[in-house]
Amino acid sequence: MTHRNRPTRTFLACLGTATLLTACGAGSPEAGRPNTAPPSPSVNTQTGSPTESTATPPPSTTPSGPPTRPANANGLTLAAAEQFVRYYNTLLNYAAETGDTGPLLGASEAGCENCKSYASFVAQANVANGLIKGDYREQITDVPELYRGDSGRVGGSALVTVGAYVSQKSKSAAPRNIPAAKYKREFALSPKAGSWVMYEMKLVKQ
Template identity: 35%
Template structure:
């Protein structure tokens, strides 16, 4: 009987020692209450505490007015469809080209238009030169070109150039020089352009823009 009681006391003592050891390990390693882990990397802790930078605000678009030229003009994005060698693709490309033409006139930046236009486009060269000659003290309100209708024609000539008639209308415009109103243009009548483009290496390039019918 004595041995039995002695063995029970020994087992209880061993259990107490194991429990104390477990508590000590828990205290050293951190617990579920969020105690710090001394083995954690200082770099990791610093990274976790670094605040996420706030994205810079996009400058807001300001159209041209009597107070000055347009500012932060949004650049038109080419739709995915404009990469397809289909009539729908060519039409989407033509619409994008004229959107970039309007962008060039409003912002003074012709680089995006040049990027999708052949250097052989003579009419385009006239546009570029006009923009380059324009001084910062000169600007225009309105005057954008609006597409009214696009032909369903989709056939290439012997040189692989597709010709697409495009009906346009130019909006009225007011021109300013040195902050003073200089002249105004009434809305134009309907005109008909012949938009010519070539498809190579998975994309369209404007080759030239002729005038079938003027205002």
């Protein structure tokens, strides 16, 4: 359930400035998630060799096209802002699955650094080219904070869960095992052509 006009001090302070989130922490270059060191590989006690990582892939089918923005995510109301945040999450997952970052960047401000970092990573490493495997999809469980700032932007946070997955930056790079985790995505939205777009975001591990 979304609580309207509930202040979050860090983001509320940023919403009143022209450099939203610049001083509020940078996000991760890898799929928009905090950098985590890969866990030590497990070792087969009989052979002494590292065992292969296993990440259970989620049931999926190749999407026929990018997610369509729902009608209730149009407009500049707070209700539309919440639905946009949920829609944007589907764009993140679509980009990670296909490597197609056009729809994601089209729903982002050109200056959104973490949006571009996410897009840059998944354009190189994604499910389609075999460099992301496992339960990589982000799931929003709630949007508990949503409020307007003095600048006319909307700020807030969403609660996100991600399963365990394995990613590589390239086919020659060592796999990184990312455990299942819960995050809070702090975000700011700005108006564009009568609807919201992502102005900036960062993911904080809980």
